[in-house]
Amino acid sequence: MESISQELRQSVLQAAIQGKLVEQRPEEGTAEDLYKQIQAEKQALIKAGKLKKEKPLLAIAEEEKPFDIPESWKWVRFLSVVNIATNLVQPTGYPDYKHIAPDNIEKGTGKLLPCKTVAEDNVASANHFFVEGQIIYSKIRPLLRKAVIAPFNGLCSADMYPLRTKLDSQYILHYLLSDAFNHQIADVMSNRVKMPKINQEEMSKVLLPLPPLTEQRRIVNRVKELMALIDNLEKIENELRALHQAFPGDMKAALLQAAMQGRLTKQLPEDGTAQDLYKEIQTEKLAMVAAGKLKKEKSLPEIDDDEKPFDIPDNWTWVRLNSVISLLSGSDLTPEKYNAQSNGIPYITGASNIDGPDLIINRWTTSPNNIAHEGDLLLTCKGTVGKTHILKEKDVHIARQIMAITPIMVDTLYVQYFIENQVEALKAKAKSMIPGIERENVLKLIFPLPPLAEQHRIVERLNLLLPLCDTMQSSL
């Protein structure tokens, strides 16, 4: 999405080089006069032997002119008012001078990035020696728009041109960064297939809209003021963008938290209390242990008041997750233990098997060990962490990357919402070097337990509300 700041910047540059940014003032003379003056000076230098005689540049046909310019301006060939100041030297004589390569120039902004000396950059081949005030222009991949006014004397790579001009260098720099200039560059290079590098002959075709000298300076000042305001605008735009991006996620988190605080649903006396539910669950657990269906687990410490993250309704209660679920860890099977021929029960290895509500099964095993059952909540604890899936298959073997949660008299969907909300915190707690979710930390989780009927109501409300946040996200 193009931002308004970026559009404005280009728009301002375009207006600048079309003569629409500031007024024309007759007392400043005409571009025609300026042009003649520059050519006359050149001829004088050539006569004095100080400048090489150049190939004459082609005259400009009407059809070539990209847009209209004011009467007092003049379309000229870029290289008729800007000189390529070739000055190749061997780097060994200039070790302490700063070195500019394309990598040291920011794309499209005319800003110089930090650069090192010739010695530090290990410059070996011939480089141009440039002088402060000259414009350094990258002729390699020119459409990246890398150009900068040299703030010091130094060396630049032979893939760059030092440009010298009698015109306002800042005006020239703006032009080099503009769409108008770069469209022409693209045109003259359009037949190129290999490494894009513009040469002098191609550059000689490019045109420049020339204003009188003082007007150039006025344009440059105006552009500077406007760009400063646009920079401010961009900051605000970025903040707005970040705000819009964060909002759907924030809403989801707020809704989940409100759900877990009992604020999305009404507490009804006919639901009974979670305290009673908890007692029933413990009784059920004891029965399951006696029947051999559940391993007796070590008990975990009581919940401290400090650990309770928020207040919950009176008929709810805080519990440790382990007291209302049983948790199965997985184990990896060696290749001889599994097959791809559908023999036995499915073997689920990790997040790649989970596709939302569906399970992608590509391995089976006839010697299962760690078996998760229909209705269990699967949670990926290694690799891609935090994916959940409620098992619709009867039995599957789970690998080490997966845990299976069997809620005991608790709504599995409610537990699923709870776990999804805890994933980040669980990841942060992992102690070992390998990132993931640890069994201990899942069991220790502090879980707000509502009466069963209210759990169902909470799930219903979240099912209605959360998708609305998703649609918000996609419409941005």
Add this chain to the structure above:
Amino acid sequence: MSLASLIKRLKDIMRKDIGVDGDAQRLAQIVWMVFLKVMDYKEEEAELTVDGYVPVIPEGYRWRDWAVGASARDQLTGPDLLDFVNNKLIPVLGGNPITVNGEKFIPFEKTDPRSMMVKDFMGDCVNYMKNGYLLRDVVNLFNEVEFDDSAKAHEFNDIYEQLLRGLQAAGTMGEFYTNRAITDFAISKVNPQLGGALADWAMGTGGFLISALNYMQAQVKPGDVEGQKKLQKAVRGGEAKPMPYKLGITNLLLHGIDLPNIRYGDSLAEKSLNEFRGSDLVDYCALNPPYGGVALPEDLASFPADKRSSETADLFVALAVKRLKPGGRGVIVLPDGFLFGTDNAKVEIKKYLLKECNLHTVIRLPQSCFAPYTSIATNLLFFDKGENTQEIWFYRLDIPEGYKHFSKTKPMLREHFACVDEWWDNRREIVDEKDDEAKSTTYKAKCYTIDEIEATGYSLDLCGYPVKEKVILSPEETMTQFIQKRTALDAAMDKKLEQIKALLGVK
């Protein structure tokens, strides 16, 4: 009896009544009963102490007439009680006519201030209970609370305070209750003096006014009857919503104010801002206006065009500035949104505050101090009317050691302000410790000049919390905050675009 047992017994009784559904209705049920009992107690006291005093509440309708009974036989109960309460007590005390033996008349015709207070109060009260026997049980419960002993009465004050605090914890009515630690701290810094008047035009349940009364009570020497009289006129205010109004009035009555000077209505629509003068102005003010409130058309119409913010909290700032007398002192609790907001109306109101008053101190409060009602970040702004602001001191109060956050069971306490008290008279810059030298310097306390404030575009978001703990707000607050920030940013963008446009226009 303790509050816990009172509440528990109340709940146990009311749970059996199908008419009372939820905390809000339970509260509405309790509040008028407490009011009538307190009123009667005060009127009995007045009969004993004031020559020729006649209770304003008509005979037959006083608590002593219908609610008390020496034995079960004397007590009105069941359908009779229900009929009395629904068809006589409430309508009559609201000032309405009743028909007795074919004749229609108005038993409660008086229009003196005390009578009007009763009528205002009872006029929109509702009896939710449908079972007269249960209603009798509730009435008897309140009869067990004694007032004739000032210690006991004081105990009931505490019980009432706790009841209000319990409501905040329950999430109901939370927005009308400001934590006592905060009100006591703020009042101590405003330092109201006996003889002056302190106002809260968003009174809620009266927290600031009670803090102020306690503060000024301490200035009354034992036996100083004149001083005691001055207390009666020490506080005033307004409240728009029925439930907090009733709770606040009762709270003030319980704290010894015979005739609370509280306007029942929307303080923002009372008068045009420019019309407040003379006795409308007060020596001190302290308020915690509701957040996220949307200004009604009549509110906006009362304010000059440049100050018309759509948020009521902003309008209350302008109201407070206007209604303080020159030399007056005030404090207002405001959310972060006011501090960083840069939309036109907010900026105009901030400029107004900074020009008419010396906003000398801003205390930033930790996010959970209003838990569990809200986690919105709030601040205390202290200002003196009469001189403009040259500089503002900011101080950020951090969560104390040993607390991850405040909660119902671990609320903010007065002693948590001890560090602010120490700093207040000994103001100095305090730099935050840096764990990473590369990070820029942040301050816990610092003084900023008015020029620096102007340069930020009047953002007062200074000395903020360095690590904004990602606190999850309620869904409603999340949406409100998003809209506030988006509006502020949109406004900032518009302003910037205007500036660019203006510059483009200069050829």
